[in-house]
Amino acid sequence: MAANPKPAVPPSQSYQTLTADRLTPTIGAVISGIDLSKPLSAQQVADLNAAIADHQVIFFRNQALDPPSLKRVGQYFGELQIHALQGLPDHPEVRKLQADANSKHVAGEEWHTDMSCATIPPMGSILYLHTLPTMGGDTVFASMYAAYDALSDRMKAYLEGLTATHDGKLAFGRFNPDGKFPVAVHPVIRTHPVTGRKVLYVNKGFTARINEVPDAESAAILQFLFHHCENAYFQVRFRWEPHSVAFWDNRCTQHLAIWDYFPQLRSGFRVQIADQGGPKESA
Numbered sequence: 001m002a003a004n005p006k007p008a009v010p011p012s013q014s015y016q017t018l019t020a021d022r023l024t025p026t027i028g029a030v031i032s033g034i035d036l037s038k039p040l041s042a043q044q045v046a047d048l049n050a051a052i053a054d055h056q057v058i059f060f061r062n063q064a065l066d067p068p069s070l071k072r073v074g075q076y077f078g079e080l081q082i083h084a085l086q087g088l089p090d091h092p093e094v095r096k097l098q099a100d101a102n103s104k105h106v107a108g109e110e111w112h113t114d115m116s117c118a119t120i121p122p123m124g125s126i127l128y129l130h131t132l133p134t135m136g137g138d139t140v141f142a143s144m145y146a147a148y149d150a151l152s153d154r155m156k157a158y159l160e161g162l163t164a165t166h167d168g169k170l171a172f173g174r175f176n177p178d179g180k181f182p183v184a185v186h187p188v189i190r191t192h193p194v195t196g197r198k199v200l201y202v203n204k205g206f207t208a209r210i211n212e213v214p215d216a217e218s219a220a221i222l223q224f225l226f227h228h229c230e231n232a233y234f235q236v237r238f239r240w241e242p243h244s245v246a247f248w249d250n251r252c253t254q255h256l257a258i259w260d261y262f263p264q265l266r267s268g269f270r271v272q273i274a275d276q277g278g279p280k281e282s283a
Contacts, residue, residue, distance in 0.1 A: 028236030101263030112205025129268035
């Protein structure tokens with residue numbers, strides 16, 4: 001029997017230095033009580049680590065950041081990882097994200113997990129937007145815990161032990177057709193190293209094929225899984241305001257940047273946090 005796609009509401013968590021207001025029963029919370037432009041205490045960092053584990057993606061309002069301060073925030077959670085696409089000249093760990101009337105493509109306009117084409121994909125990403133269009137430009141995040149939990153027992157058994165190839169050219173080739181991008185192989189089902197929960201780990205942006213089955217079977221299964229991951233019950237939609245921040249756990253989420261605001265301007269900066277150990281294979 002297929003699992004119920006509507007996840008149970010987890011219990012509310014309490015933190016010493018911040019408040020987390022849940023946005024949906026499944027994923028996402030708005031954090032208040034912390035100013036990211038100022039140095040963080042050890043307890044604040046511990047509470048933020050707990051909040052990201054509890055909610056998968058956390059959001060902040062009214063944060064005045066720039067590339068150096070965004071780098072400092074990211075470094076509280078690990079070493080920063082340089083993106084496959086170019087960073088700022090003075091801050092190579094910081095990638096500028098900007099879309100305007102001259103844009104032919106925008107980053108993240110397809111469901112994806114950041115840099116799953118890397119041998120060890122990033123633990124998480126922090127995005128700060130300072131300039132927004134008059135309307136639109138939301139980002140949608142989806143829980144891959146919920147996506148895994150909602151699979152039938154038979155499908156979970158089928159996917160266990162399979163691996164998939166993730167190819168950077170699928171996502172980045174349109175920006176640089178002659179570029180050389182990483183390719184990596186990961187288990188289709190992974191186990192989160194902090195929570196111990198199982199995660200469905202394929203995404204439309206990077207996953208090219210399932211390796212242990214024929215091409216036609218791989219294409220059919222991936223089509224089903226990509227559609228499954230887009231279930232609205234697994235999602236939270238964040239409406240940006242100027243000087244907002246999103247911090248997501250890349251090991252258990254996918255996201256989609258909605259480019260519905262052309263030709264208006266949407267601009268900010270992003271850092272990626274390296275995953276020191278990498279997600280575990282499903283046990």
